[in-house]
Amino acid sequence: MRYDQYYDTHSAVELAAYLLPPHGTGLGTDPIPFGTLSLLSISTHRDKFPVSALSRVRPRGFTSGHSTIAGTLAFNTVDRAMFTRITDEANASYFTDHVKADELPLFDISIVLVNEFGRASYSTVIGVTLLDCGVTYSLENILLTENYSYMALDYVPLQPLLGYRGEKTSATRSWIQTVTDDVPLSSSTSSEGTLIVIPPVV
Numbered sequence: 001m002r003y004d005q006y007y008d009t010h011s012a013v014e015l016a017a018y019l020l021p022p023h024g025t026g027l028g029t030d031p032i033p034f035g036t037l038s039l040l041s042i043s044t045h046r047d048k049f050p051v052s053a054l055s056r057v058r059p060r061g062f063t064s065g066h067s068t069i070a071g072t073l074a075f076n077t078v079d080r081a082m083f084t085r086i087t088d089e090a091n092a093s094y095f096t097d098h099v100k101a102d103e104l105p106l107f108d109i110s111i112v113l114v115n116e117f118g119r120a121s122y123s124t125v126i127g128v129t130l131l132d133c134g135v136t137y138s139l140e141n142i143l144l145t146e147n148y149s150y151m152a153l154d155y156v157p158l159q160p161l162l163g164y165r166g167e168k169t170s171a172t173r174s175w176i177q178t179v180t181d182d183v184p185l186s187s188s189t190s191s192e193g194t195l196i197v198i199p200p201v202v
Contacts, residue, residue: 019109041071044155069155129150133146
């Protein structure tokens with residue numbers, strides 16, 4: 001493929017990430033933007049073990065165990081922690097007390113990149129649960145940062161959003177696209193597929 005012909009290349013400055021809340025948890029139904037996200041990493045690990053045979057030095061093959069998906073979320077803090085902001089703005093009758101990030105229900109993260117030519121790609125991290133949280137206050141750094149480690153049930157690798165061509169005629173709204181092919185369902189999806197949030201092209 002000639003990338004200069006199809007204009008499909010992306011960079012991290014085009015990335016927009018959204019929290020997709022599960023239904024019935026007080027977080028609402030609308031995607032929640034990660035507006036202060038500064039880093040998102042995704043790693044996978046699959047347990048594999050060699051199969052040995054008598055009188056053979058080399059293994060005959062490998063067995064495959066379970067797969068682990070994990071990563072890191074980093075945010076620039078404004079006036080409160082990112083997930084504190086989310087719960088503060090949610091249904092107050094559901095969250096009657098201060099809720100820590102690792103107490104949130106499983107949620108999905110929708111990752112979307114739209115370049116200046118209107119070409120879009122997406123990835124989804126499915127069933128995210130937060131594990132560790134670290135906050136840095138330093139006199140040597142003007143930014144206040146918070147870091148979270150997470151594990152997830154599954155994820156969809158980055159791929160083009162086929163059929164989407166952004167237009168600059170409606171930069172004040174967001175596009176909501178339902179993708180049905182080869183996307184696993186999760187708690188924050190409907191029977192039609194995973195909700196993909198497309199930011200406007202400006």
